[in-house]
Amino acid sequence: MAIERTLSIIKPDGVKNNRIGKIIDRFETNGLKVIAAKLKNLSKAEAEGFYAVHSARPFFGELVEFMTSGPVMLMILEGENAIAKNRELMGATDPKKAAPGTIRADFSASIGENTVHGSDAADTAAFETSWFFAGIERAN
Numbered sequence: 001m002a003i004e005r006t007l008s009i010i011k012p013d014g015v016k017n018n019r020i021g022k023i024i025d026r027f028e029t030n031g032l033k034v035i036a037a038k039l040k041n042l043s044k045a046e047a048e049g050f051y052a053v054h055s056a057r058p059f060f061g062e063l064v065e066f067m068t069s070g071p072v073m074l075m076i077l078e079g080e081n082a083i084a085k086n087r088e089l090m091g092a093t094d095p096k097k098a099a100p101g102t103i104r105a106d107f108s109a110s111i112g113e114n115t116v117h118g119s120d121a122a123d124t125a126a127f128e129t130s131w132f133f134a135g136i137e138r139a140n
């Protein structure tokens, strides 16, 4: 399997509820390494650009409002099969449908406030990691 990089975001609910340490622990104990990280308050333009693929969806305004409501933890994770592994650890987008023991099943209140984001494919991982991190900000 290939070593991949993927973008992880701990969303405003996860930061507000003090879940940063517990979530990173799940990544680290499952073979994913944090190679870049920063806590940031997203501007409206940063959130809108990041989620541009969803701009026509009815929940877009709410999504941008939520993602700019407080600080988020941005990370690049690296490891074998990192994109799929991160998504497996997060669980389904809707926490009500997320498998037991996943991050969203354990920590999330609703589909809107679902605690974490992870890139869903190699092309989105490349776009999303470069949206938030310059090369100089990565550990290697």
Ligand code: CMP
Pocket (backbone or CB within 6 Å): 054, 059, 063, 093, 111, 112, 113, 114, 116, 117, 118
């Ligand atoms: P995320 O993986 O960050 O990608 C887009 C986000 O839109 C998603 O997680 C959800 O938090 C949010 N969202 C809000 N409402 C919906 C919805 N009805 N269907 C899908 N995603 C939604």
